[in-house]
Every structure is written in structure tokens, then in C-alpha cells.
Amino acid sequence: MTREPHLHRDGTWVGASVPRREDPRLLTGRGRFVDDIRLPGMLHAAFVRSTEAHARIASVDLSAVREVPGVVAAFSAADLGLHDIVALLDRPLHEFVPTAMPVLAKDKVRFVGEPIAIVVARDPYAAEDGREAAVVEYEPLPPITSDSAALAEGAALVHEEAPRNTLVDVSLFATEGIDEVFAAAHTVVEVRARTGRQNALPLETRGAVAEWDDRDEQLRVHTCTQVPHQVRTVLAASAGLDEKEVRVIVPDMGGGFGLKCVVGREEIATAAAALRLRKPVKWIEDRSEALTASFLAREQRYTVRAAFDADGRIQALDADVVCDMGAYSCYPFTAGIEPLMASAEMPGVYKVPAYRVRGRAVTTNKAPTAPYRGVSRPQYVMVMERVMEKAARALGIDPVELRRRNVITEFPYRGVNDVTYDPGSYKESLDLCEQVLRDEGWFDRRGSDPAIGIGFACFSERTGYGSGAFAQRKMAVVPGFDVSEIRMDLDGTVSVTTGTLSHGQSHETTMAQIVADRLGIPYDKVKIVQGDTDRVLYGWGSFASRSITIGGSAAAASAEKLGERLRVIAAHLMDVDVESTELDGAGGVRAGDRRLSFTEIAEVAYLRSHLLPKDVEPGLSATASFDVGGDGTFSNATHAAVVRLDPGTGGVEILRYVCVEDCGVAINPKVVEGQARGGIAQGIAGALFEEVRYDDAGQPLAASFMEYKVPTAAEIPDVRIEHLETPCAFTANGAKGAGEGGTIGAPAAVLNAVNDALRHTGVELDDTPIPREAIFRALERAAEPALEAR
CATH class of the missing domain: 3.30.365.10 (Aldehyde oxidase/xanthine dehydrogenase, molybdopterin binding domain)
Incomplete structure (x- = not known):
């Protein structure tokens, strides 16, 4: 017998925080995830992966693999004969270079962990033993491990068809006369920022169970993907099947965050092995593979200048964005996903009269990039909020007041980026967020404790992209x-x-x-x-x-x-x-x-x-x-973080976090709050902890949670969430998207709070994750005069 939950105050289900129907199943262990699937005669797969970051493949010898007890088969690219995965933009070659991603590497490997062969065995242990017996001969090539190395004259090419290792190079906007605006400006500030490479880190790693069904004459694939129809299309094309011969089924899924909204190679290879053997085959990614060989995101470099008048109003914005996209373009979004997002939407909630931007995607010998919750917005919002903070200091204006003078207040607003913003509560969310902190006494505490800092982030989140918005990116495959x-x-x-x-x-x-x-x-x-x-x-x-x-x-x-x-x-x-x-x-x-x-x-x-x-x-x-018409709809929010810096360690303790969000009509407010809290945790992780690093040889240095620092509950503060509601006029329920906002605002809020706490040191930090040592050194130097005075 089910308990009848309470309706919303106006008698509707929409707007009511009814209990999640999924929870009884998931919390009592009755969920069914990919790894829970057991089929008669099921075999297990493991992948032989590259140990080199950049090399030609001289030979692949799997003969010893096939002799390992329990191994049933082993396939290289030549054995399976699958077609490559190719993601396209309808842009000229000087803007976009198409590159193929083979399901299994053939002639060349381009990052450590790239799959070269698949081993199929009677149990996962034998599959692991089998892949260890593979012999791959390499002819090493110089690895490219940074965007600056990729763009250097004479650099080795990751893809021969991509000169200067550039896959995307677009200049979407260039307001006429912008240089004159900068020349006449009262104040010009500059931000140079880098953001670290991250892993989306869903609790459930990638995986697939594939089987051929003779009765239905169909290849049935159970996999944890966010895009089952796109997996079907690519798998059918790669294996030479009709789409009716492929069925993709997604059971319960333990997170994705964008990492699973692209088509992976391992799922295709697992299905192809099942098709060849006519037996069920399971592959489950282990955590080391997930950290080093799965899709990554977020590694970007910004050089941004902003011009302001004497009253603190922004006059112009000039940006150069370089995104390290790793070894391949992901399907279907391509390597353009990050630079195009940043270029198109960087002005955000601010009234920017003149804008110029160049966005580039460079290819390096690292695991490829896929969308990750927020896609470039955590980065460019962080940069824009650093612009506001630097301008406020230079002009002697309170940072919150400077934001008030620049946020969009009249809607609909057509931006300099040719995007129309539907009605939102940009100023109202900023005002309420500040008021909450004042009412709780945090500004008073900051005044009496120099180790405490307060940081704000004001932003919008473009949500519900329709086919028109995606078509503006000139994607060959247009979602919507x-x-x-x-x-x-x-x-x-x-x-x-x-x-x-x-x-x-x-x-x-x-x-x-x-x-x-x-x-x-x-x-x-x-x-x-x-x-x-x-x-x-x-x-x-x-x-x-x-x-x-x-x-x-x-x-x-x-x-x-x-x-x-x-x-x-x-x-x-x-x-x-x-x-x-x-x-x-x-x-x-x-x-x-x-x-x-x-x-x-x-x-x-x-x-x-x-x-x-x-x-x-x-x-x-x-x-x-x-299908949403026009430019989509915009949720908005203001985040604020209160931090205390530890002079003995350089550590950052978040004392308070406030989120004022407006996602239109919240279908289920508790669900919206859960989304915000989870996103904020990921944003804090990017600001303070998580980064995938590589050495000069292209070897990943974060192959486990010993090296990849994930925050625990102890590092995530209590989050106060306040709701505003500006209904959307062109969705059925007045709702706007709410899935990514938490992640977008957190890095900027935390970074600004840390810089506020460092205000007495004269040091400003613009990169994430924020280096603890830099905080420690700044506080140490600031304390030296006081110690000498004793």
C-alpha cells in the first residue's frame, strides 16, 4: 500500500516535494545496474591498453593471450574490422579539422590507456591475466602534454591532418571598434587563468553487457549511457548492421555527469566481440581505467581583458580561450564542445556592449575530453567573476555593488553574443544572497577575523538547448x-x-x-x-x-x-x-x-x-x-562562499555556503535542492582538490584515489538554498533546467572567497584547483613583518 504524498499548496503535483519513487528500490538493493546483469554462458572482457602516450604501433601479438587458461578469444582492430567513430561540425577546415577515433587503435596510439585489443575470457580474472600476456611493440613519438607544447612551432602532430595540433579555431564575435573602446577606457583589468583537468567521476563506472539474440536477430546491448539512441546509431554503423538489428537498453545508472553522453569505444568493441562469438560478453571499467583512460574535461586556459568606465560599468570584453581536448573528438559533440560553449556564452549575466573572442581546441596526448556538468561555464564564470573582483579593487567599489551595476535587469535581453536571455532574477538573486550573509553575521565576522573571506558568483545557466541552438554550433548531428x-x-x-x-x-x-x-x-x-x-x-x-x-x-x-x-x-x-x-x-x-x-x-x-x-x-x-525555440531558456543563481584560511597549512575551510537559485517552476523542490547540493560539491572539488596531471612522458599521475583527491563529506559544508521563481514562458511547465547550476557557481565563489581572505597579503590567485602551497606562502610572507616587530 503506497502512502499518498501531500500535493502542492495549490492542489497540483507540480511544485510538491513528493518522495522519490526510485528510492525504495535503490536504497534496499533492488536496483539493477549493468554489473548486476548475469546471462547464461556470459563471458568477460578486458582491454589491452597503450602504455605509451604517443607512438606508432609496430606490431600487436595476441598469440600468448589466447593460450592463457580461461581465455576464449582476443581481437585486435584488424580482427574486428570496425569502422572508425567520426564526429563532425559543418565548418570550413580553417575552423574545424575532423579526425577519426578508431574503436581499437590501429597504426598509432595517442594516449596512455588507449584500447588496442579486447580479451574475452570465462571470468574477469582470466581476462585480466590474458591482457597481461599481450605483446605490443611501439615506435615512440614525442608526447604532447600541454596546450602550449601543442601550439609550439615544430611540435609533433597528434593527428597528421591537424596542423599545429588545432582541431577547432573560431572567432565568433568581434565588435567593430573594440580596440578604441579599450584605448579610451577609464580602467582595464586582465585575468590570466588556468583550470585543471578533471574526471566527472560517476559512482558507477562505464560498462556494457552485449548479446546476440537469434530469435529477434538483434544485438542487444545493456550499457550505462546517457544517449542510448546515439550508441545504437554508432554501433550499427561501426559494425555494419541495420539499426533495427541493434537494441540498446539502459538499466539503473549510477551517475553520468556528461561523461556518458558521448559514445565510448569500449562499449562498441564489447558488442562487436559478442556479435563475433555469438555469446554474451560483459565489460566493466575498473576505477583505474576510469581515472586514466575514460573521458576527461575542464582543462582550459583564459586570457581575458575587460574595460570599465569610471562608474564601474563594463564597456568591452576581449577573450582568448584555449581548451586542451586530449587525443580525440568525442561523438557527437566534437572537440568544439568546450571552446564553442565558452565563446558563445561568456558575457553571461552582464551587460557587455562590445565583445571579441577567439576559442581554440587543441589536441594533446591525453585521454579525450567529453562534456562534464556545466561544460565550460564553471570556467568562464570563474573568469568573469575574477574580472568583477579585480575591477572592483581597481575602482574602489564594493564588489557586490559593481555586479549590481552590470547585471542584466531588463528582459528579454539580446546580448552582444547574439543570444536572447529570457526573464530571470539576476539582481534579485544577488541582493538576496548578500542579505542572507549579512543577516547571519558573516560580514561582521570577516571584519574581525582577517583569515575569513567572502566570495560571490553571479551567473546564468543556459538550459534546454533546442535544435536551433545546437544548429548554431554547426553540428553535423543536431540534438534538440x-x-x-x-x-x-x-x-x-x-x-x-x-x-x-x-x-x-x-x-x-x-x-x-x-x-x-x-x-x-x-x-x-x-x-x-x-x-x-x-x-x-x-x-x-x-x-x-x-x-x-x-x-x-x-x-x-x-x-x-x-x-x-x-x-x-x-x-x-x-x-x-x-x-x-x-x-x-x-x-x-x-x-x-x-x-x-x-x-x-x-x-x-x-x-x-x-x-x-x-x-x-x-x-x-x-x-x-x-523542441525549445530560439536560444533556449536561462536559469540563474548567485552563490556565496565563506572561507577561513589556515596559516599553518594553507588549507581552506568552507564555513558557510549560500545558493539563491531560480530555475523557473521547480517541479519537485527537494529534487532541485539535491541537484544544487550535488553540483556544489563537484564545483568545490574542482576549486580545491581534483586534478588529473601528467608527467613529461604523458603518463597520468592520478591513477587512484590516493592521487586524485576527491572531497569527502567533511570538506563539503552545509548549503543553504533559497528559491526564486521566474516561470519560463515557452516550456510546458514554466520550468527551466536545474541540473548544472551548482557546479557552475561554486569554483568562482570559492576562489573569490580565498582571494578575499588573502586581501591583506597582496596576493591574488586565478587558477584552480587553488594551490594550497600558494596560500601558505602568501600568509607566511604576510606574517613575517609582524614576527619581526616582536
Whole structure:
């Protein structure tokens, strides 16, 4: 018996913090993840991986592998004959260089950990033993381990077709006369910043279980991906199959954060091995592989100048962005994902009259880059917020006041970046965030303790990118729309498909709330179907905070269509005009004092179809699609961090964290808060702890959690969240995206707080993760005069 949760105060499911329907299953160990799948006769796979960062492959000898007890087969690229994965932009060659990513390396390896061969055995231990027996002969080449090395004259080429190791080089905006604006400016500030390479680090690593089904003549692949339809397309093309011969199924998934919204090579190779052997094959990525050979993100370098007038209003912004994208372009977003995002959206919440930007993606001998929660926005927001802080110091204006003078306050606002911002609460969120800290006494405490610093970050999050927004990037594969199908059964319950995919975002709950409101039924009467390419007509998956804005709008539209169908049938059965009927909000259709329940209507639709109107087909189902028009919608927030620096260690303790967010209508406020808190934790991790480093030979130096410093609960503070609500005018529920905002604001807020606490030292830090030693040295030097005075 289910407990009836409380509705929202206005009697709707949307807006109510109802319990997550997923939790009973997941918290009691009844979830089913990829590694839980056991099939009769299942084999296990492991990959022979490159030990060199950059080398030609002289030979691959797998003969000893096949002799290892328990090994069933071993395949190199030549054995499987798979087609390469190629991601494209419709841009000229001087802006974008297409490069192929082989499923298994053939002639050359381009990073340590690149898969060269797949070993299939009766158990995972034998597979591990087998890969150790592989003999690969290399002809080493000079490794490229930084963006500056990649761009240096005469540097070795990671891809021969990419001169100067540049995959993307775009100058999207260049306001005429911008140099004159800088020349006449009252104040010009400059920020030079670097951000460290990070791993998205989902709890569940990548994995796949593939099998050939003779009855269905279909290759069935269970995998933890955010984009099952794209995996199907690439797998079919790579293996030379029709798409109908491939079915991709996503079970429960333990996080993705963007790392799983691209098509991986190992999943394709595992499926190809299963196809060749006609036996089920499982591959589960271990944590060392996940840290070193999976997709990474975030390594960027910014050189930014900003011009201000005497009143503190920004006049111009000039930016150069270089993104180290590693060895390959990811599918389908390409190596352009980070520089194009940064270039298009850097002005953010500020009124910037003149703008010039150059964005480049360089290729290096490191694991390739994929989207990671926020995609460039944590970086460029950090840079813009450093611009505001430096300008405030130079002009002698309070940093919060300087922001107030520059944030967008009139909507819709057409930016210098040709993006239209829908209504938001940029100034209101900044005001409230500051007021919360003042009310809690943090400004007073900072005044009495020089080790305490307060930092702010004001930003917007472009969410729900539709096909128009993606087309502006000139992607050859253009994501955007979503499709939803709904079916009502005889008992009045409904099943709804969504092309989005939950990997922790509570779709089973929030999507059900949306549909329940549209039909007037309890939300536990709605079943959400996702992650199955045979059951879901088509979908682009979950990324870019699109699930509720686009997927939720499609589900709402299909429910409304079904509601209309119910009304048409009910009107016919009650012999009244359709216009006189309405859904009664209690699982039925009413016309005056007459009423038919959904179960009564369903009985006719399925069991007594001869009573239906002549132009109405049997059954109760509907299909609808949705695509956000224009430039998408913008959530916004202001974050503030209060930190204390430890002069003895250079450590940073976060004393308080405040988030004031506006994601439009929050479908489930508790879910939104959970998203914000999780994102803030990841943002703090990037600001203070996490970084994947490489040595000069291209060897990764963070192969375990001993080296890759992940924060624990002890390092993450209590987070106070305040909600503002500016409903979106062009999504079905007034909702804007909420998945990435926490991550976007945290690095800037923490970095600014640290710099505020260092204000008496004269030292300013602009890179993340913030080096503890730099803090220690700054505090040590500042303390020396006081010690000498004693």
C-alpha cells in the first residue's frame, strides 16, 4: 500500500516535494545496474591498453593471450574490422579539422590507456591475466602534454591532418571598434587563468553487457549511457548492421555527469566481440581505467581583458580561450564542445556592449575530453567573476555593488553574443544572497577575523538547448527535440516514454508529477519508460539540463493529447459536445452533472470498441514532440562562499555556503535542492582538490584515489538554498533546467572567497584547483613583518 504524498499548496503535483519513487528500490538493493546483469554462458572482457602516450604501433601479438587458461578469444582492430567513430561540425577546415577515433587503435596510439585489443575470457580474472600476456611493440613519438607544447612551432602532430595540433579555431564575435573602446577606457583589468583537468567521476563506472539474440536477430546491448539512441546509431554503423538489428537498453545508472553522453569505444568493441562469438560478453571499467583512460574535461586556459568606465560599468570584453581536448573528438559533440560553449556564452549575466573572442581546441596526448556538468561555464564564470573582483579593487567599489551595476535587469535581453536571455532574477538573486550573509553575521565576522573571506558568483545557466541552438554550433548531428508516447491501460494507469534518461535526477518521480497534473490522476499511477531504443521512439538522452525543459514538455504534450482523446470518447458516450466536457482532476471526464471514469472509458476503448465514434481508433494512446525555440531558456543563481584560511597549512575551510537559485517552476523542490547540493560539491572539488596531471612522458599521475583527491563529506559544508521563481514562458511547465547550476557557481565563489581572505597579503590567485602551497606562502610572507616587530 503506497502512502499518498501531500500535493502542492495549490492542489497540483507540480511544485510538491513528493518522495522519490526510485528510492525504495535503490536504497534496499533492488536496483539493477549493468554489473548486476548475469546471462547464461556470459563471458568477460578486458582491454589491452597503450602504455605509451604517443607512438606508432609496430606490431600487436595476441598469440600468448589466447593460450592463457580461461581465455576464449582476443581481437585486435584488424580482427574486428570496425569502422572508425567520426564526429563532425559543418565548418570550413580553417575552423574545424575532423579526425577519426578508431574503436581499437590501429597504426598509432595517442594516449596512455588507449584500447588496442579486447580479451574475452570465462571470468574477469582470466581476462585480466590474458591482457597481461599481450605483446605490443611501439615506435615512440614525442608526447604532447600541454596546450602550449601543442601550439609550439615544430611540435609533433597528434593527428597528421591537424596542423599545429588545432582541431577547432573560431572567432565568433568581434565588435567593430573594440580596440578604441579599450584605448579610451577609464580602467582595464586582465585575468590570466588556468583550470585543471578533471574526471566527472560517476559512482558507477562505464560498462556494457552485449548479446546476440537469434530469435529477434538483434544485438542487444545493456550499457550505462546517457544517449542510448546515439550508441545504437554508432554501433550499427561501426559494425555494419541495420539499426533495427541493434537494441540498446539502459538499466539503473549510477551517475553520468556528461561523461556518458558521448559514445565510448569500449562499449562498441564489447558488442562487436559478442556479435563475433555469438555469446554474451560483459565489460566493466575498473576505477583505474576510469581515472586514466575514460573521458576527461575542464582543462582550459583564459586570457581575458575587460574595460570599465569610471562608474564601474563594463564597456568591452576581449577573450582568448584555449581548451586542451586530449587525443580525440568525442561523438557527437566534437572537440568544439568546450571552446564553442565558452565563446558563445561568456558575457553571461552582464551587460557587455562590445565583445571579441577567439576559442581554440587543441589536441594533446591525453585521454579525450567529453562534456562534464556545466561544460565550460564553471570556467568562464570563474573568469568573469575574477574580472568583477579585480575591477572592483581597481575602482574602489564594493564588489557586490559593481555586479549590481552590470547585471542584466531588463528582459528579454539580446546580448552582444547574439543570444536572447529570457526573464530571470539576476539582481534579485544577488541582493538576496548578500542579505542572507549579512543577516547571519558573516560580514561582521570577516571584519574581525582577517583569515575569513567572502566570495560571490553571479551567473546564468543556459538550459534546454533546442535544435536551433545546437544548429548554431554547426553540428553535423543536431540534438534538440524530444518525443513522448503515452498509453492508458484498462485500469486507468498510464505508461509514458521519454527520450531523456535518468542517472540520478529522479525522472520516475518528476516526469510522473507532470503527467499526473495533466490528467488529474495520482502520480503513482504513472509509469515512466526510458532508456530502451526499442520502446522509446527516439530521444537525445540527458545532458545540458534538458530533461524537464524539453523531455518534460514533450511528456506534458502527450498527456494533453491523451486527455483530448478521453474527452472525445466520453462526449460521444454521454452524447454531448466535446466543448462541454472537461477532465475533472479525479481520474474522469465530466460534463455537467454527468461523469465517466477513465476506467469506464478505457473499457470501451479496448473491450467494446464498437461503441467508439467512427473516426476514433481503438485504444488509448498519443504521441507528441517538443523542441525549445530560439536560444533556449536561462536559469540563474548567485552563490556565496565563506572561507577561513589556515596559516599553518594553507588549507581552506568552507564555513558557510549560500545558493539563491531560480530555475523557473521547480517541479519537485527537494529534487532541485539535491541537484544544487550535488553540483556544489563537484564545483568545490574542482576549486580545491581534483586534478588529473601528467608527467613529461604523458603518463597520468592520478591513477587512484590516493592521487586524485576527491572531497569527502567533511570538506563539503552545509548549503543553504533559497528559491526564486521566474516561470519560463515557452516550456510546458514554466520550468527551466536545474541540473548544472551548482557546479557552475561554486569554483568562482570559492576562489573569490580565498582571494578575499588573502586581501591583506597582496596576493591574488586565478587558477584552480587553488594551490594550497600558494596560500601558505602568501600568509607566511604576510606574517613575517609582524614576527619581526616582536
